[in-house]
Amino acid sequence: MSRKATYPKVICTQHPDSASKYIATQEEPEEAIEAALVFGCDEYMPDYEGKATPYHQNVQIISKLIEETDLVPGKDIFITPRAPSAVQENRFRQLMVMMSIAEANHGALEYSDIQAINEFVHPMTGTVKEILDAQQHMVDVSELAKKEFGISMEVPRIIPLIEDTPALLHAKELAENTLLAWKERFGTAPEKFRVFLGKSDSALSFGHVASTLSCKYAINGISELDSELDTKTGIIFGAGTLPFRGHLSLKNAENFFREYRGVGTITLQSALRYSHGKGDAEALVRLAKEKLPETPEVFSSEEKEEIVNLIGIFGARYSRIIHELSFTINQLAGLLPQQRDRLMHMGSSGYSRSAPDISGLINLCRSDIGKELNSSMPAEDLHLPRAIKFTGALYSIGLPPEFIGTGTALEEARTKLGEDACERLLTRYFPSLASDLNFASGYLDLNVASRFLSGACLKEVSRDIEVLQDIFSLKVQPEPSYRILLEMMQPDLLQAGNAGDCMDEEVSQLVCSTLTKMGKIRKSLG
Incomplete structure (x- = not known):
């Protein structure tokens, strides 16, 4: 049985989500x-995934x-680079990046006997x-x-x-099997091992509710390993400032730390540092250092089964609508500013992200729910933006993605799983959903969104909002x-989003400027 390890509490990242600052x-x-x-972080992540980060950073x-x-x-500050995936991006x-880690450690060891870089992040792991x-x-x-080089x-x-x-639903198995195989391959299992869970990409593919539930399922599973293995595990949770x-x-x-109990390290992304109020980031770092890690939530096997079926229902409802919106999303995303130096989206030196393999999720769901989820998935990759x-x-067309598929999925969950399951969803599995939707309703304008x-x-989105207004008494007041x-x-947005025509450069700059102002109002680009 492992003892709890001490890990850094806040990792500062290079996510390009600040609406107010290009870096x-x-x-x-x-x-x-x-x-x-300034911010008091005890870890920093140089990011090479999809980014034009210099080798020597x-x-x-x-x-x-x-x-x-x-x-x-x-010792006082940990440097933990995110390297590219050899499978998804580029092995060279x-x-x-790994050689630069060796070079950085060599330089650090000339000044002290403490190794500077002891871990590295591997993205898109499956x-x-x-x-x-x-x-x-x-x-x-x-x-x-x-x-x-000696x-x-x-x-x-x-x-x-x-x-x-x-993958999040199989995070425990992935971590456990990795540690067992590690011992076979390298002779001994590591004493410490962290897993990084990402909220954003799972939300992009399956929607806000399914993403949140899958992250909590993963936290629960990985936390169980502490009582089963000798390796000291830790969880990093990657989250931005918008609910999605x-x-x-x-x-x-308060909602965040209660919702994601069991997490040991959180990310401090650019929006919180540069687009939120002065002192907010520092205060959050201090709070994280006081609170993390908290005792993880424990789900029974019956609850886990119910959570998986909820994920299937919410994921299917969300996916159907996103297919319809994919062209508009891609066109509008291209008008938002680049806040970091990124690689091109495709090509030998760039990167792209494919739709996830959902067979493992379908097998966990009840047969009728799994069948519905499978039929909702696109036949081909949509190549959506990051x-x-x-x-x-x-958000820029007045349709925060937190609403997409959520209302109709709640109705379907009530029909297929029962009223008690919906009650557990809102009070136990995802109690802060109400506050998430209340926040997002401040940027909801269905009249504007309807043009896209x-x-x-x-009709589907209108029904989503109608159901959610009834359940949560939302006040939709942008x-x-x-x-x-x-x-x-x-x-101009309609021209960019629906016609696909080339924009005049001055008009394009005006659109970009206005979209950026919207981002500043919501305190995050996305």
Whole structure:
């Protein structure tokens, strides 16, 4: 049986969700200093996944910390890069990032006997093989660095990032099987092992409710491993400030920490640092350091079965509508500003994300629910934008994605699973849904959104909102300034979203500026 490990509480990330600040890669080493000294974070994540981050950024950050602060990297502040996936992105870039980890550690060990980088994040993780192969690459790079440059270090451990709903539902099995296979492959299981759970991408694919439930299911499962294995586990939870991406804000902190009990580390993304009120991020960091980790919630086997069926119902309802909106979402997302230096979306040096394999989820669902979910999935990948721009695009047409499919799914859940199951959903499985919807209702304008929707889609969404207003007594009152911006931009947004025509550059800049102002009002690009 493992003892609880001590892990960093707040990891500062390079997510491009700030509506008020663009940060170039050249500024990011200084941002790492700011993360520690200003915001009080105890971990920073240089991000190479889908980003044009320079190979030497790890070295720059470590050197800057050593030369300009009294902080000791690896002790006072942890540097934990996110490397590219060799499967989903590019193996050469993954190996280059790993070599930069070795170089950064070599530089740090010249100043102290403490290794600066001890872990790295592996994105879009789906299999044990991916995890072990990436860890093997890190072992190989470490041996090469020792042979060629005399760099001796303890091999950094992988942190698998699990980002889609089917994988989240199998997170416990993935972690457990990884640790067992690790022992076989490397001779001994790691003493410590963290798993990173992502809210945003699971929400993009399956909707807000299904995403939240799958994350909580994963937290519950991984927490169970602490009493079953000798390895000391930890959970990082990746969340943005808007409800669809996690609703991690100072104002919603009480709900957040109650909802995701069992998490040991949270992300502090750009929007919270640069688009929220002065002092909010620092206050949230202090609160996280006081509270994390809290005792995880425990679900019975019957409750887990019910949660999976709820995920199937909500995921299916959401998926059908998103198919209809995909073209508009992509067009509008292209008009939102780039707040970090990212790689192109496709190509040999870029990246793309495919629709998740839902077979594992379907097998867990009741047969009728699984069949319905399967029929709701697109025949081909939709190639939707990343979650931040996806969320921003929908908020920008007056249709926050938190509402999509949610009302009709509640009706269906009541019919298929019973009134008691719906009651448990709202009081036990997802008690902060009401506050999430209340927040999102401040940006809901169905009159504006209707201009982007087909007749059938509008009928579904209207029913969603009608049901939710009845259950939660929502007051749909968009902020006046936000509504003015929505109304003002309709002709140009319609041109971009529905006609697919090329825009005049000045008009495009005006649209981008207005969309950015909307993001500033909601305090997040997406």
